[in-house]
Amino acid sequence: MSDINLVQVEGLTVILGGRVALDDITLNIRAGSFTGILGPNGAGKSTLLKVLLGLIHPQRGSVLVFGHKPGDSHGLIGYVPQSISGLVGDFPVSALDVVMMGRLGPDKIGRRYGNADRAASMEAMEAVGIEGKAQNRFGSLSGGERQKALIARALCAGPKLLLLDEPTTGVDPVAQDDFYAMLTRLKDANKITIALVSHDVGVITSMVDDLICLNQKVFLHGPPEEALKDGMIGKTYGSRTEIVMHGHDVPHRHLPIHGEGGGND
Amino acid sequence: MGTMCPTGIFPSMGRAAAMIEMMSHGFMQRALAAGLIIGALCAMVSVFVVLKRLSFIGSGISHSAFGGMALGALFGINPTLSAMVYCVAVALLIGWLSRGGGVSEDVGIGVVFATSMAIGVVALGYAEGYTVDLFSYLFGSILAVSRADVILAGITLALVSATVFLLFKELLAYCFDEEWARVRGINTRLVQDTLLVLLAVTVVVSIKLLGIILVAALLVIPGAIGRGVADNYRGQMAVSIMSALVSVLAGLFISYRFDVASGAAVTLVAALLFVLSVAWARGRT
Numbered sequence: 314m315s316d317i318n319l320v321q322v323e324g325l326t327v328i329l330g331g332r333v334a335l336d337d338i339t340l341n342i343r344a345g346s347f348t349g350i351l352g353p354n355g356a357g358k359s360t361l362l363k364v365l366l367g368l369i370h371p372q373r374g375s376v377l378v379f380g381h382k383p384g385d386s387h388g389l390i391g392y393v394p395q396s397i398s399g400l401v402g403d404f405p406v407s408a409l410d411v412v413m414m415g416r417l418g419p420d421k422i423g424r425r426y427g428n429a430d431r432a433a434s435m436e437a438m439e440a441v442g443i444e445g446k447a448q449n450r451f452g453s454l455s456g457g458e459r460q461k462a463l464i465a466r467a468l469c470a471g472p473k474l475l476l477l478d479e480p481t482t483g484v485d486p487v488a489q490d491d492f493y494a495m496l497t498r499l500k501d502a503n504k505i506t507i508a509l510v511s512h513d514v515g516v517i518t519s520m521v522d523d524l525i526c527l528n529q530k531v532f533l534h535g536p537p538e539e540a541l542k543d544g545m546i547g548k549t550y551g552s553r554t555e556i557v558m559h560g561h562d563v564p565h566r567h568l569p570i571h572g573e574g575g576g577n578d
Numbered sequence: 579m580g581t582m583c584p585t586g587i588f589p590s591m592g593r594a595a596a597m598i599e600m601m602s603h604g605f606m607q608r609a610l611a612a613g614l615i616i617g618a619l620c621a622m623v624s625v626f627v628v629l630k631r632l633s634f635i636g637s638g639i640s641h642s643a644f645g646g647m648a649l650g651a652l653f654g655i656n657p658t659l660s661a662m663v664y665c666v667a668v669a670l671l672i673g674w675l676s677r678g679g680g681v682s683e684d685v686g687i688g689v690v691f692a693t694s695m696a697i698g699v700v701a702l703g704y705a706e707g708y709t710v711d712l713f714s715y716l717f718g719s720i721l722a723v724s725r726a727d728v729i730l731a732g733i734t735l736a737l738v739s740a741t742v743f744l745l746f747k748e749l750l751a752y753c754f755d756e757e758w759a760r761v762r763g764i765n766t767r768l769v770q771d772t773l774l775v776l777l778a779v780t781v782v783v784s785i786k787l788l789g790i791i792l793v794a795a796l797l798v799i800p801g802a803i804g805r806g807v808a809d810n811y812r813g814q815m816a817v818s819i820m821s822a823l824v825s826v827l828a829g830l831f832i833s834y835r836f837d838v839a840s841g842a843a844v845t846l847v848a849a850l851l852f853v854l855s856v857a858w859a860r861g862r863t
Contacts, residue, residue: 366760368757390761410810414747417751422744426747
């Protein structure tokens with residue numbers, strides 16, 4: 314991990330549909346780091362990723378990704394969305410077809426996918442362990458396999474920064490553990506920087522180098538231990554919460570204190 | 579209305595002789611040539627209409643063609659040319675609305691298509707000396723196809739095929755996951771507008787044979803048959819084209835033989851194939 318910042322955000326404000334989604338936030342993502350972004354529903358986590366991808370244009374603030382404005386570095390960024398299951402149930406594409414979409418780019422318009430694209434896609438599928446499913450219809454894959462295929466899609470263009478938006482939504486707990494282990498392996502093997510949006514307090518605090526607690530504003534930006542020390546997770550979620558711990562230092566989830574209502578994440 | 583069938587011919591002749599007799603008519607040769615071209619054209623576009631769920635947009639654009647044709651009649655412009663310009667403009671307007679142009683997409687389409695029909699009725703009312711067989715325009719006629727229409731359909735097929743071939747992977751990615759396509763630096767606005775323009779020109783060249791009301795059927799049904807039957811998009815495209823060609827050939831034959839509007843005959847055959855494909859797909863699973 315280096316001290317070079319791949320992502321530099323300063324004074325970022327985003328207003329969506331008349332509502333402030335992000336309010337004057339400043340943060341950095343270091344090269345080679347695994348950064349977790351934690352916060353309740355509607356905190357602006359996905360919005361932040363979409364700003365970094367150039368999909369949403371901010372009202373105020375400065376955002377640099379690889380030193381360029383968002384959207385100008387698409388060749389260097391991989392993205393794994395929460396899920397696209399609503400659209401793909403019976404979409405007539407194989408897992409390999411989906412992964413090969415990672416090889417799209419403005420420079421390839423008017424050309425068919427070539428052998429190099431196929432080879433890179435198969436290599437990415439091998440890296441996530443679903444090469445045996447290459448010819449299966451994408452919609453027939455399990456939730457975990459679909460997410461792996463989407464990671465392979467993000468990986469096959471050789472990104473330097475991988476952004477994941479709650480990638481284990483709808484994936485069973487066993488497959489989730491497998492998924493996170495694979496993510497750590499990929500980070501080390503490919504020397505990529507990862508930023509992961511998640512609700513899973515336990516996973517995020519035990520795996521990441523840096524933690525960003527976000528709820529329209531940045532409540533914490535630093536090592537995950539700080540979040541546990543100062544009750545920062547509770548402040549981020551906007552209520553008094555208690556952390557359910559596994560053993561001495563691995564938080565499992567946060568719960569609203571009895572009598573205060575609300576849910577858990 | 580459709581065409582007149584020479585009475586009493588088919589019952590007393592063999593099938594081959596009946597086909598030869600049918601093909602001896604110049605209008606039937608033109609209708610079949612245009613039909614095969616239009617079938618392939620609609621089938622190709624319908625794959626994307628089904629994948630991206632654009633059937634309402636297809637219907638909106640085809641109904642809007644009525645306004646474009648009538649304005650051509652009013653101002654003394656070739657109705658096909660005026661419909662082409664009008665439908666492309668409508669397609670781009672719908673594209674803009676769908677990207678957040680101030681009203682929701684379905685409301686926008688509903689307003690545009692009803693307004694276009696109203697413009698058509700008013701314009702035809704003021705088009706002095708212009709007599710038009712409204713029934714043929716709405717439901718298609720095998721008598722209406724001229725040599726120029728066949729040539730225009732051929733040119734359109736070449737242009738649409740070339741565009742689909744060159745942009746196939748971008749169109750597929752746009753239909754599957756538009757956000758991802760944008761992340762990869764694809765100008766999805768341009769891809770969407772291109773698809774809508776392909777839809778518009780396909781509608782306009784198909785109107786004489788299939789009719790303003792019924793052309794929308796061939797923009798949806800072949801792609802839907804392909805999607806139900808095939809496991810991948812390549813198979814979907816192949817099945818879509820085959821089912822459209824069968825629908826057009828059988829539909830034109832029925833139109834000639836039973837003197838019904840060609841658009842209605844083609845649509846009924848396509849609908850029958852669709853029902854059979856759904857039954858087959860259910861049986862398979």
